[in-house]
Amino acid sequence: MNVEKLTCFHFRNYETMSFSFVPKCIHFLYGKNAQGKTNLIEAIYFLSHLRSFRTNQMDSMIMHGCNEFCVQAIVESNHRKEELKVIVDHQKKHLFRFQNPVKKYSDFIGIENAILFCPDDLSLFTSSPKNRRRFIDMELMKLSRTYTSTLSSYQKLLKQRNQALKQSNIDECLVQIYLDQMIEVQSVIIKQRNEFLNSLMNKARELYPFFSNEKEEIGAKYMTFIPIDPDMKSHMKEAYDKVFEKEKRYHQTLIGIHRDDILFELNENPVCEVASQGQKRSFVLALKLGLAQIIYEKSGQYPILLLDDVFSELDDFRKRQLIEKLPRDMQIFITTTERLNINWNREVRFYDIEKGRIKEVLK
Numbered sequence: 001m002n003v004e005k006l007t008c009f010h011f012r013n014y015e016t017m018s019f020s021f022v023p024k025c026i027h028f029l030y031g032k033n034a035q036g037k038t039n040l041i042e043a044i045y046f047l048s049h050l051r052s053f054r055t056n057q058m059d060s061m062i063m064h065g066c067n068e069f070c071v072q073a074i075v076e077s078n079h080r081k082e083e084l085k086v087i088v089d090h091q092k093k094h095l096f097r098f099q100n101p102v103k104k105y106s107d108f109i110g111i112e113n114a115i116l117f118c119p120d121d122l123s124l125f126t127s128s129p130k131n132r133r134r135f136i137d138m139e140l141m142k143l144s145r146t147y148t149s150t151l152s153s154y155q156k157l158l159k160q161r162n163q164a165l166k167q168s169n170i171d172e173c174l175v176q177i178y179l180d181q182m183i184e185v186q187s188v189i190i191k192q193r194n195e196f197l198n199s200l201m202n203k204a205r206e207l208y209p210f211f212s213n214e215k216e217e218i219g220a221k222y223m224t225f226i227p228i229d230p231d232m233k234s235h236m237k238e239a240y241d242k243v244f245e246k247e248k249r250y251h252q253t254l255i256g257i258h259r260d261d262i263l264f265e266l267n268e269n270p271v272c273e274v275a276s277q278g279q280k281r282s283f284v285l286a287l288k289l290g291l292a293q294i295i296y297e298k299s300g301q302y303p304i305l306l307l308d309d310v311f312s313e314l315d316d317f318r319k320r321q322l323i324e325k326l327p328r329d330m331q332i333f334i335t336t337t338e339r340l341n342i343n344w345n346r347e348v349r350f351y352d353i354e355k356g357r358i359k360e361v362l363k
């Protein structure tokens with residue numbers, strides 16, 4: 001998959017920008033601090049995920065003093081062209097594919113499939129469970145439209161059940177109707193999340209030794225409120241029966257997949273407790289490149305790889321190993337403030353970014 005052309009209008013510090021990029025090539029975005037390198041990567045990421053990796057506030061991406069932004073791209077996907085456009089105003093996102101409006105996010109997310117590796121990724125191990133669930137959910141949403149609709153059904157049912165539990169006179173029959181449906185969708189979601197995590201870890205386990213000098217074992221466990229086995233639905237019924245009196249007192253659903261977590265492990269200890277920064281970096285690199293492999297196996301093409309400011313964080317050994325492991329067919333965007341003296345052994349293009357303007361340079 002390749003971004004062939006990217007157009008930004010009133011996006012962060014890009015007033016109007018339209019630029020063509022080369023397929024399967026490494027694009028090296030160089031510039032001093034605060035010039036717009038990450039903004040450009042954010043625009044590509046936004047078209048893939050319909051959200052930013054830096055903020056939950058859509059408004060903050062609109063150029064100061066303007067009312068809306070537009071990000072548009074021509075993307076090559078499995079030898080076919082896709083034309084994608086998103087306009088964001090202060091109220092909402094407007095999606096277009098080949099200039100036709102797209103109503104459902106699930107029909108848009110993942111058409112352009114980009115994966116990101118940035119310094120903030122290390123917080124995956126230490127931040128709240130919500131971020132770890134989001135990591136898995138975003139990737140599954142890009143890979144499967146049915147996952148997106150199953151997840152949004154769950155969120156809708158959870159909201160409805162919570163509303164029913166909030167009433168002073170709780171309609172227990174109605175609460176049970178929502179619960180029966182929630183149990184059905186949760187068993188699907190748990191299975192998909194768990195299978196995805198297992199296959200991702202199989203890839204990551206193979207890749208980790210390339211980024212680590214030591215012999216270490218990495219692992220991950222999907223943590224949910226019931227045992228993951230063929231009897232999941234009856235386990236759920238039991239668990240909800242046990243907690244129902246408490247739910248009535250607290251007026252909300254107290255257990256469910258909206259509280260699940262992933263426990264990442266290094267030599268069977270929680271990563272957040274034992275791993276050094278370097279080990280966390282190696283772990284995330286293995287996860288992201290493992291993800292690229294999974295996407296390749298499922299879709300027949302590599303995603304676009306966005307590496308934001310990561311080379312300054314990696315030691316020489318990890319830099320070399322990363323370069324060696326980057327698939328040759330992958331289009332890659334790398335931001336950095338330093339001109340790197342590296343033999344890439346493949347086609348590389350260099351760009352200077354200054355005050356929201358991009359210009360191709362020789363080196």
Ligand SMILES: Nc1ncnc2c1ncn2[C@@H]1O[C@H](COP(=O)(O)OP(=O)(O)OP(=O)(O)O)[C@@H](O)[C@H]1O
Pocket residue numbers: 011012013031032033034035036037038039040060061062063064309335337
């Ligand atoms: N909504 C916005 N409107 C206008 N300018 C913005 C907006 N949001 C951010 N900026 C500007 O974008 C610039 C930051 O761009 P970006 O985050 O891409 O920096 P960078 O080149 O990656 O720098 P660094 O190397 O420090 O990470 C800053 O000058 C900031 O003021």
